[in-house]
Amino acid sequence: MTTMMDVYDRLYSHYGPQQWWPGETALEIMVGAILVQNTAWKNVEKAITNLKEQGLLDPQALHACHLEELAETIRSAGYYRLKAKRLKNLITFLIEEFDGDLDQMFATDTTTLREQLLAINGIGPETADSILLYAANKRVFVVDTYTARVLKRHGWIWAEADYYQIQDHFVSELPQEIELYNEYHALLVSVGHHHCRKTPKCEECPLADLLPGGQIVDFE
DNA sequence: CACCAGGCAAGTA
DNA sequence: TACTTGCATGGT
Numbered sequence: 001m002t003t004m005m006d007v008y009d010r011l012y013s014h015y016g017p018q019q020w021w022p023g024e025t026a027l028e029i030m031v032g033a034i035l036v037q038n039t040a041w042k043n044v045e046k047a048i049t050n051l052k053e054q055g056l057l058d059p060q061a062l063h064a065c066h067l068e069e070l071a072e073t074i075r076s077a078g079y080y081r082l083k084a085k086r087l088k089n090l091i092t093f094l095i096e097e098f099d100g101d102l103d104q105m106f107a108t109d110t111t112t113l114r115e116q117l118l119a120i121n122g123i124g125p126e127t128a129d130s131i132l133l134y135a136a137n138k139r140v141f142v143v144d145t146y147t148a149r150v151l152k153r154h155g156w157i158w159a160e161a162d163y164y165q166i167q168d169h170f171v172s173e174l175p176q177e178i179e180l181y182n183e184y185h186a187l188l189v190s191v192g193h194h195h196c197r198k199t200p201k202c203e204e205c206p207l208a209d210l211l212p213g214g215q216i217v218d219f220e
Numbered sequence: 221c222a223c224c225a226g227g228c229a230a231g232t233a
Numbered sequence: 234t235a236c237t238t239g240c241a242t243g244g245t
Contacts, residue, residue, distance in 0.1 A: 037227040043243060044226090078225085078242040086228085124228050144226050189226050198224065 002156065002210055004173045008180070011187040014206035018186035021134035023048070026102050028057055029135040033127050034086050035077040047077040059100035062091045086122025093120055106136040114140070125163045133185070139178045141170045142185040146192025153196070155212050 022041070023029040028048065035044040050073045051057045056065055071084035093116070098104040105113070110132060117128040125143070132140040143166045151157045157169055174180060195205035202208050 033226090036225090038225060038240090039227085039242080040225045040244070042225090043241095046243095076242060079227090079240045080242080082228090082240050122228070126227065130226080142226090146226070185226090192226075 002154070004156075004170055005175075007150075007207065007210075008174075008184050008187065010206045011191055012183065015187055015190045018183060018190060020182060020186035021130075023134075025057070026106070026135040027059065030090065030131050031057065031087060033130040033135070034083055034090065034122065035074060037079070037083070037127065039078045044077050047074040050074065050076070059091060059094055059102075062087065063095050063100070082122075086120075089120045089122050093117075102135075106138075110136075110138045110140070129167075133178070133181055137178060139176060139181060141167050141174075141181045143167050143170075144185070144189065144192075146196050147185070147188045149196045149200075150188060150191065150207070153200070154207065154210055 021029045021032065023032050031051065032044055032048060035047055048057070054073055056062055056070070056073060062070070067084055067088060070087065071080045074080050074083060074087075077083060094100055094102070094105060097116070108116070113136070114128055114132060117123050117131060118125070123131075129140045129142045132138040133142055143163050148161070148166055151166060151169065152159050152161070157166060161169070170181075170184070174184075191205065191207065195201050195207075202211060
């Protein structure tokens with residue numbers, strides 16, 4: 001029987017420590033979490049560089065920036081008009097509820113803050129949890145597309161499992177430690193980038209021998 | 221050329 | 234509730 005800890009050990013042995021999130025400040029991590037929605041990280045990097053050059057990686061500056069100017073600055077991240085609005089929604093929340101103070105925001109009870117984040121238009125479960133784990137340093141397990149694919153293709157969860165069922169699968173099996181949650185999600189993205197894509201390359205995957213019958217359980 | 225990327229919300233029935 | 238569609242740039 002394969003446990004989720006076995007999977008972690010294999011991924012860690014193969015890929016090593018991932019040093020996530022790839023961002024300097026808490027604000028940069030939150031901005032990145034929105035910009036990376038259904039988008040390659042490479043496209044987000046240029047957008048964040050542009051924001052830094054424009055001096056926009058700051059709560060007050062973002063709040064003061066016009067929507068159209070913000071949209072042009074983050075153009076390379078794709079869905080740029082949509083994401084400009086989503087960034088504005090998050091910043092407005094930060095300014096109005098916490099006076100633009102991230103430490104004050106992160107001092108909020110985790111369950112309450114999660115509900116508040118989910119109430120913001122443009123922030124769903126993965127974005128909220130990414131912010132909580134990687135920006136706020138809270139003990140929250142992040143689930144993304146790759147995570148679902150890895151578990152479903154290996155038959156470790158039923159194909160119809162939703163976000164919260166997948167999240168519970170990890171939380172109920174693993175030691176509940178922030179560092180483990182942090183590293184595990186990053187490792188799942190890494191194996192996703194290399195192998196567990198829509199057209200998977202399972203041959204050299206560190207989890208290849210765990211496939212049921214050596215076959216991919218196709219659920220898409 | 222087609223396909224995909226570290227989602228989410230709104231519309232339809 | 235359960236599908237479907239729009240959003241968009243940039244790499245393979």
